[in-house]
Amino acid sequence: MSEEDTDNSRRARGERAYHFGLSAEESVARNYERRGYALLERRWRGAGGEIDLIFQRGEDIVFVEVKASKTHGRAGASLGARQQARLCVSAEDYIGRLPKGLLTPMRIDVALVNGAGEVACLENALM
Template sequence: MAQRKHRPKRDPRQMSLWDWTPPVDASAVPVSMVRTRRASTGAMGHAAGASAELRVAQDYERRGYPIARTRWRGKGGEIDLIAQDGDAVVFVEVKQSRTFDRAVARLGRRQIARLQSAAEEYLGTQPNGALTEMRFDVALVNGFGEMRVIENALMDW
């Protein structure tokens, strides 16, 4: 078997302009490899939401509420954060947007129904079941990273 000669890697700092290759023509790239604007916006929104959830979780832990679960998913829907307040359970919905008003506007009746359904399902896993004390908090995060927590926010819904 013939051995291949080992070529040393070229240090980009020592490359000349003649070694540089121009970028690929965009029309030659397959459509499946091009990330659409919508997909990149969705990825940014997902990352911003995950960051907001992390900040809210840190705030709850700092205030003495240990986080039991994050992004708990049941058949009824997903709960962003589940914290413990002694024997009580705190379900936290995190909403992130440019302003607090826009964040609140993103919480609709159908989503609240899904949250309540998922919370009932989660309580079924607890020792006291549906008799477990609970509350729903809504944590709002604006575009500057400021946070507002509305405790017991969904009891009137």
């Protein structure tokens, strides 16, 4: 295989992964909306990095990190400690901008999407 073929293969895998991630985010957004959550933000960038989805239901703010892989287990295993810390920093940044600030009820969920598109939501996963 030539170097050009290797680059094209890598690029194609990257594109597939990117589109799989977008599809996973969309599935998770629909899942939360069906359960009565209002979508506030997609891919919001805060002090610690990006938060995939932010929802509100009543006064509660819910931050959702979406992880997609062939299995739910592999998806969950891809969320490392540094990323968890960055999510918490960004969530605090977002909450700090709201009228009630850190008194706003909030949680951080992790939504896992497997290769079949099945969604598993782990509520309050990082608190």
